[in-house]
């Protein structure tokens with residue numbers, strides 16, 4: 309079995325609270341196993357530029373509680389090119405990097421797969437507030453981001469109640485409505501308008517008018533980023549003009565990507581960091597760490613990316629043709645489970661909101 313002397317760790321793509329805790333888990337567990345760790349700064353850009361420094365057990369002190377990523381993050385188009393990949397590979401040889409743990413979203417996993425195929429075993433850890441990686445029930449940062457949203461929206465409710473107003477709140481999530489849906493339930497919102505389900509706006513306006521008629525003063529309506537940047541302002545206008553309810557549009561934006569990670573994210577990130585190192589040292593590669601029903605498991609990156617496409621309805625025939633019938637059946641079952649969970653949450657949101 310391959311002997312590991314030195315591994316690298318990087319964070320890439322959109323930052324997420326809990327990434328630092330994952331890096332700490334990687335560093336401390338690798339060093340405990342007798343393996344040195346190098347921090348690769350600025351994601352794949354740092355690998356290309358050689359922005360690489362050793363991390364000791366003390367270098368990850370005082371980070372478990374901090375948001376953002378002390379390794380910094382980047383989006384690096386150059387790493388998608390053969391020239392960029394060659395420079396990255398040269399640096400792996402120069403710095404003696406035997407394997408890499410890459411923390412980020414699906415783009416980061418594509419990069420990890422490239423490295424694995426080029427001979428540098430790489431394992432991905434899901435770090436994104438969006439929770440849009442279908443293969444894992446939860447990604448690092450999602451829980452914290454949702455807690456930040458409800459904290460902000462609870463404040464909006466106070467002022468909404470004072471002035472008998474509505475707030476239309478757009479939250480991040482890229483293509484996924486997970487943040488919007490769960491925070492809408494947790495904030496007692498009237499609706500979560502997300503791309504995964506049709507929303508009948510006329511019916512929503514009528515519902516709000518009826519609720520106002522029985523004495524409801526404040527309203528919260530959540531809109532996911534995936535609805536497009538014009539959607540929230542448009543809905544806000546219709547609430548003002550047609551339902552005659554004074555309404556303000558709020559885009560919470562990047563604020564929810566920052567802040568100290570929640571307990572759940574700190575524990576999840578620490579577990580995933582340690583688990584990823586164990587798998588790498590066992591000789592595994594080209595995998596993503598996933599949480600399924602509370603357990604940590606691994607999934608081939610290629611499988612995880614196609615499962616994502618299947619769930620999102622973008623999988624091509626050619627892509628699916630490279631998997632066995634059993635694998636495709638298993639992807640369908642997994643995607644159906646996730647869709648059912650969203651449907652269930654959506655129904656609950658509709659049922660108990662006024």
Ligand code: ADP
Nearest residue numbers: 321322383384387388412413414415416418419
């Ligand atoms: P996320 O990881 O959050 O999905 P991005 O999609 O921006 O964020 O991806 C992060 C980085 O991963 C990119 O900037 C790029 O460096 C690398 N990456 C993305 N796709 C590929 C690819 N097809 N091949 C190689 N590297 C990739």
Ligand code: F6P
Nearest residue numbers: 322436437438480481482533565
């Ligand atoms: O993936 C995390 C995320 O914050 C998404 O919710 C959002 O669509 C995107 O990143 C914003 O990207 P940027 O940081 O480039 O503005």
